[in-house]
Every structure is written in C-alpha cells, then in structure tokens.
Amino acid sequence: MAGEKILLEDVRKSFAGRAVLDGVNLAIEPGESLAIIGQSGSGKSVTLKCILGLIRPDAGRILVDGEDVTAMRPAQLEKLRTKFGMLFQGSALFDSLPVWRNVTFGITQGRMREPARMRMIAEENLERVGLDGRILNLRPSELSGGMQKRVALARAIAPRPEIIFFDEPTTGLDPIRADVINDLIVSLVDDLGVTALTITHDMASARKIAHRVAMLYQGRIIWRGPRDRLYDSGNPYVDQFVLGRAEGPIK
Numbered sequence: 520m521a522g523e524k525i526l527l528e529d530v531r532k533s534f535a536g537r538a539v540l541d542g543v544n545l546a547i548e549p550g551e552s553l554a555i556i557g558q559s560g561s562g563k564s565v566t567l568k569c570i571l572g573l574i575r576p577d578a579g580r581i582l583v584d585g586e587d588v589t590a591m592r593p594a595q596l597e598k599l600r601t602k603f604g605m606l607f608q609g610s611a612l613f614d615s616l617p618v619w620r621n622v623t624f625g626i627t628q629g630r631m632r633e634p635a636r637m638r639m640i641a642e643e644n645l646e647r648v649g650l651d652g653r654i655l656n657l658r659p660s661e662l663s664g665g666m667q668k669r670v671a672l673a674r675a676i677a678p679r680p681e682i683i684f685f686d687e688p689t690t691g692l693d694p695i696r697a698d699v700i701n702d703l704i705v706s707l708v709d710d711l712g713v714t715a716l717t718i719t720h721d722m723a724s725a726r727k728i729a730h731r732v733a734m735l736y737q738g739r740i741i742w743r744g745p746r747d748r749l750y751d752s753g754n755p756y757v758d759q760f761v762l763g764r765a766e767g768p769i770k
C-alpha cells in the first residue's frame with residue numbers, strides 16, 4: 520500500500536467536452552497540510568469533489584489510504600466520507616439550530632441525540648477554537664462572521680476526522696480575523712495530527728496554513744513546492760498569480 524494519505528494519479532474530468540482536470544497528479548502525506556491555489560474556475564473544487572467521490576473522474580485513480588475512490592460503490596463512499604471533515608466557504612451553519620447542535624451535527628447526523636453529552640462535546644470543541652460555552656445556545660446569526668467561522672471549524676473537527684478540507688477558510692474575514700483563523704488551523708492540524716487540504720485565493724493564508732503549495736493551471740498541477748518558495752518559485756505562472764499581476768503568461 521502506498522504511504523500517501525491521498526494520491527491523485529493522472530486524474531481527468533471534462534464537462535461538456537471541456538477538460539477541467541487534464542491529468543492531475545498530486546500526493547499528500549499523512550499529517551501534511553497542502554494548499555491548492557489557482558484561478559477561479561481552474562478546477563480546485565472539482566478536485567476536492569473527486570477526492571470525496573462526489574464527482575467521478577473520466578480517467579485516473581484517486582487513492583485515500585491506498586483505496587481507490589473512483590472504484591467505490593455508494594456504501595463504501597459513505598464510509599470513506601467519515602474520514603473527512605470540511606470547513607465550507609461561508610461557514611454553512613444551520614441557523615435553525617443552536618451553536619451546540621451545529622458543532623455536533625457531524626456526530627449526530629443532525630438528529631437530537633444524547634443532548635447532555637453533545638453539549639459537552641460542543642463545549643470542548645468550541646474551547647479548542649477559542650470560544651467559550653456561553654455561546655452554546657445562541658443561533659449562528661447572532662455571532663460575528665469570525666465567530667461563525669470558528670463554530671464551523673469546531674464542527675469540522677468535532678468528529679475527529681483524519682482529513683480536513685478547508686474551502687477558502689479566510690474569505691469574508693478582515694485580515695486580522697483571517698490571521699486568527701489561520702493560526703487556529705495551524706494549531707488544530709498540529710494538535711490533531713490531521714491531513715489538511717486547503718483551497719484558497721489568499722496567499723498569506725496559503726503560506727501560513729500549508730507545508731506545501733500546489734498550483735493548478737489549465738487542468739494540471741504546474742508547480743508544487745514548500746510554502747517558503749511560493750514567492751520564489753522560479754515559475755512565471757506562479758509569480759504572476761501570487762503577485763496578482765495582469766501582465767504575464769496567464770491570459
């Protein structure tokens with residue numbers, strides 16, 4: 520069995536005849552935090568969905584712990600997904616539920632079960648993200664955007680997933696709150712020993728959260744390297760993207 524936690528081999532996916540993923544190769548080691556950067560529409564979300572088995576690639580293999588996701592039946596996919604936690608862009612909390620039920624949503628599958636124990640679990644996970652138990656009964660809409668992001672983070676970690684996907688974790692936050700979230704993600708990834716995959720447009724976030732960064736361009740990973748090489752990649756496509764320049768090889 521391969522040692523990688525997640526391995527993509529020559530993954531291809533087209534929509535209506537247009538290749539979105541055109542031979543993606545990527546390996547993520549256990550406990551590693553990797554960020555994928557790339558233009559809007561470059562296929563970052565499609566990549567995540569392929570790994571989760573929500574989209575089936577046209578070709579290639581995707582191994583999670585050595586098992587090929589692309590060949591899994593629905594019941595196997597359901598089991599596979601229990602390994603993953605997800606922090607959605609925009610937090611995606613349920614406003615009809617109090618904070619504690621949001622945090623334990625992945626454990627209870629949204630059902631009302633063992634409320635006393637779930638409140639304890641919620642409190643413990645909220646503490647991990649720097650929130651205190653006084654917000655347990657509030658609705659998400661009563662919280663600031665930064666607090667909502669933390670609640671969403673507490674929800675992502677509560678079932679103790681092996682792998683967490685962070686989808687644009689800092690979008691919509693001011694630079695200071697964004698950095699607080701980055702710090703939290705770093706400490707959670709370290710403390711919980713999870714494998715993390717982040718998609719982001721925020722270069723400061725990518726550099727802080729990830730051990731390694733990979734850039735997706737025209738359906739392929741055109742560069743990958745340690746985070747401190749992001750601004751010193753020697754790749755004109757990466758340079759143009761990270762510096763946000765209109766001029767360059769990316770049209």
Ligand SMILES: Nc1ncnc2c1ncn2[C@@H]1O[C@H](COP(=O)(O)OP(=O)(O)OP(=O)(O)O)[C@@H](O)[C@H]1O
Binds near residue numbers: 557561564
């Ligand atoms: N289910 C689908 N059916 C048809 N086209 C799709 C589908 N999902 C994604 N696409 C197309 O694939 C391309 C890549 O989309 P994707 O959402 O992965 O981009 P992204 O890199 O995540 O972009 P952003 O940074 O804006 O979130 C887009 O052109 C999108 O329209």
